[in-house]
Amino acid sequence: MIKNVGENQFKRYTIYSSILLIVITGFFLAGFSRIKIDYDFEKFFPMTDKETDFFNEYRQKFESDNDFLLIAIENHPTVFDWNFLKKVKRFQAEIDTTSNVLFSRSIVSEKEFYIFPGGGGTASRPYINFEEDRLKKDEHDLMENVEMVNTLIAKDKKSICLFIRHEDFLSKEKSDRLIEDFNVVLKKYNFDKVRMAGRTIGQKFYIETMSFEMILFMSLSFVLILFFLYVAFRSMWGLLMPQLVIYGTVIWVVGFIGWYGEPVSIVMSILPSIVFVVAMSDVIHVMSRYLDAFRTGIGKFESIKMTIREVGLATFLTSFTTAIGFFSLYFVNVQPIQVFGLIAGFAVMIAFILTFVLLPIIIYYFPDPKYVRETTEDPYWKKRLSKWFRWSLRNGKKIIAISTIFVVLTIVGGVQLEANNYLVDEISEQAPIKKDFNYLDKHYGGVRPFEAAITLKDEEASFWNQESLQAISELEDYLEEEYGAVVKISLVKALKLINRSSHAGRTDYYSLPERQSDINKFKRPIKRAGQGKLYRSFMDSTETIMRISGNIPDWGNLIITAKNKELYNFLKKSNSGKVLNVQVTGTAHLLDKNINYLSVSLLKGISISVLVVALIMGLIYRSLSMVVISMIPNLIPLLFIAGVMGSFGINLKTSTSIIFTIAFGIAVDDTIHFLGKFKFELMKGRSKLYALKRSYLTTGKAMIITTLILCAGFVLLVFSSFQGTAIMGLLLCMTLFIALIADLTLLPVLLLRFYNPKGINESKELNK
Secondary structure: OHHHOOHHHHHHHHHHHHHHHHHHHHHHHHHHHHOOEOOOHHHHOEOOOHHHHHHHHHHHHOOOOOOEEEEEEEOOOOOOOHHHHHHHHHHHHHHHOOOOEEEEEOOOOOEEEEEOHHHOOEEEEEOOOOOOOOHHHHHHHHHHOOOOEOOOEOOOOOEEEEEEEEOOOOOHHHHHHHHHHHHHHHOOOOOOEEEEEEHHHHHHHHHHHHHHHHHHHHHHHHHHHHHHHHHHHOOHHHHHHHHHHHHHHHHHHHHHHHHHOOOEOOOHHHHHHHHHHHHHHHHHHHHHHHHHHHOOOOOHHHHHHHHHHHHHHHHHHHHHHHHHHHHHHHHOOEHHHHHHHHHHHHHHHHHHHHHHHHHHHHHHHOOOOHHHHOOOOOHHHHHHHHHHHHHHHHOHHHHHHHHHHHHHHHHHHHOOOOEOOOOOOOEOOOOHHHHHHHHHHHHOOOOEEEEEEEEEOOOOOOOOOHHHHHHHHHHHHHHHHHHOOEEEEOHHHHHHHHHHHOOOOOHHHOOOOOOHHHHHHHHHHHHHHHHHHHHHOOEOOOOOOEEEEEEEOOOOHHHHHHHHHHHHHHHHHOHHHHHEEEEEEOHHHHHHHHHHHHHHHHHHHHHHHHHHHHHHHHHHHOOHHHHHHHHHHHHHHHHHHHHHHHHOOOOEOHHHHHHHHHHHHHHHHHHHHHHHHHHHHHHOOOOHHHHHHHHHHHHHHHHHHHHHHHHHHHHHHHHOOEHHHHHHHHHHHHHHHHHHHHHHHHHHHHHHHHOOOOOOOOHHHHOO
C-alpha cells in the first residue's frame, strides 16, 4: 500500500501504474464497438424453471404467440363505407407484399366458407363483397358472426383491425425495416386514425428510448458533476481531477460490457447514472480528507499517505458492501437482473480501484490547490455541523421516539406492498404507443396473449371423440364467459365454424356438432384448410397435445393469477377436468411467473447484503451492540421504500425490485465512513464522545455532499420515459436523504447511549 512506502518508491509506483492504466483503458475503449442495445423481453422469463422449459418445447410444436402486429384503422362515423373499405383493401394488398410478412387478415379479405349437404363440395363468399352493392347486408351478416366482432372489427363499428403475422423472432434490424415499410405505405392513405401494437412496435420504442436516455442522462450527469465539484472544492483543481477518475471508471465499465457481450437491456440503461454517482462518492470522501490533511501543512505526499490510512479501509468497505448489494441480485431468477447485478458490482469495485490508484497519482503531479493555502479550516461546515451534533445529542429521546413512530408507519404501508405487473406499464399513459395499446386492448379483446396446452388424461383417447370435444367446449365456454378470454384458435372453434358453414352460414348453428358422424365428416376439410396451416396452428403432429390460443385484456399479474387459480378450481369440479390436462402457458404467463419469484428473490438478496454488512461490523468492532447499532439507520430506509410503495400503490415488479438492493448498498456507505472514522479516533485513545464528535465534524461534510450528488444523479431518472425507471430515481433520492438524516441524528444518539459505556463524564466534552 502507498501508506507504507517512501516518496521515491511512490514515484516509481506511479510510473508503472500509469503505464498499466493506459494499457487497460485502451483495451476497454476497444470494447465500445461491441456495445449493443437489445429489447428481448423473453430474457426476463424465469431461468431454470419447469414452466419455461415446457413453453420452449410447446412453442416448437406450434408457433410463437407474440410475433404479430395489430393495426387498427378508424373511420368515422362507421367503417361500413365503400370508399374507406376499398382503401383498406388496397392498403392490405401492399402490406402483404412487404418483406417478412407471412400473411394478414381483415374483414376486407376474409371469406366465409360453406359446405354443401352430403359432402358435395365447398364454396365461399367474402364477408365484404366489393362486386355487389349489398353493404348493408354484409354489415348485418358480419356483425352476427361472433368470431369477427372484437377480433377484426370493433363492436362500435368505428374501426377495423388488420392482424399481420410476420416471421418469428425478427432481429432489431428487420423489425425496424418492417415498421418503416408499413409507415411508408400508410403515408399513401388518408385514414382518420391508425393505431399499431405488437412486439416489433414495443421493441423499436424501447430501444430508441433507451439509446436516447442513456446519452441524455450521461450528459446531464456531466453537468451535475461539474456543479457539485465546484460547490465542494471551488477551484479548477477540484473540477478536473475527479473527472479523470469518474470518466475512467465509465470507460472501463462500458468497455467491460462490450467485451462481456451482453446487450444493454432496459435495466442496464440506468448503469451509467449509478457509475457516475458511486465513483463520485469515493472521490469526494478521498479528496475531502486529503484537503483536510493538506491544510495542516504536512506536505502533499504525507497528506496522500494520511488520506489513504484514514479513509482507505472505510472506502474499501463501502465499495465492497455496495458491490455485495448489487451481487445479491444474482439470486433473482431473471437473466437481465443477474447480469445487471454482476456488472454494477464490478463497476463499484472499478471505481474504488481507480480512486486509490489513479487519484493519488493525479494529486501528486498536479499543481497544489492554491485556495487551500489561504485557510486552514472550513468555518462554514464546522460551525453548522457542531450545531447539528449538539442538537442531536441533546434531543436523543425525541429522535428515538420519532424514529420508532416512523418505522411503525412505514411497516403499516409496507404490508400493503404487492407484486404486480402489466405488459407495457413501463410506458407513460401519455405516450402515443401506450394510447394505441390501450385502444386495441379495449376494442379487440385484449392484446395480451393467452395460451393453454391441452392433453388427454386417457392416452388412448382422441381429441376427435365426442367426449373429448365436449370437455374442450365446456372449457372454452368457461374461458370466454367467466375467465374473460377471447378464444381465437382451437379445434372446437374450427368445428363450430365449419358446422355453421355446412348450414348455409346460419348463426344458430355456430356450435359443436352433436353427432360423431358429423365430426368425422368435418375432420378432413379441417385438416386440409389452408394447406394444413389451420390444423397445425392448434394440433401437434402426433395429435397428443392441443393448443387453445386467444387474447385477454392486460389486467395485470394480480388479477390474472387469481383468474388462473379460479380456472384450476373449475377444472377440479367440472367434467373438463376429468377428461383434460390443462396447463396455462405462453410469453405473458412466464412474465407473470417471474413476478411471483421476485418477493422471495428480493428477500434472499437483501438478507445476504444485511448479513455481510453485519459481519463486517462485527469483525471490525467485535461487538454485538455495534452490529445492531450500525444496521438500524440502514434498515430504516428500506422500510421507508416499502412503506412509500405500499401506501401509494407502487407495485413490486422487475424494474422496482432492484431499488431495495441499490438503496441499501449505497445508503450503508455513509454509516461505514462515519463508523470507520469513529473507530480510528478510538484507536488513538480518544474518549467515546470526543471520537464521536470528531467523526461527525470530519465526515459530516463529505456525507452531505455525497448524498446531494447521489440524489442529483438519481433524480435525473425521474425524467425517464419508463415509469419504473422514473419511480426508481425518485425513491432512491428520497431513501438516500432518509439514510443521511438517520446517520446524522439517530446514529450518534445510538452510539452514545448503547455502545460500550465507559463511565466517563462525557457531558463536559460536548461543549468543547
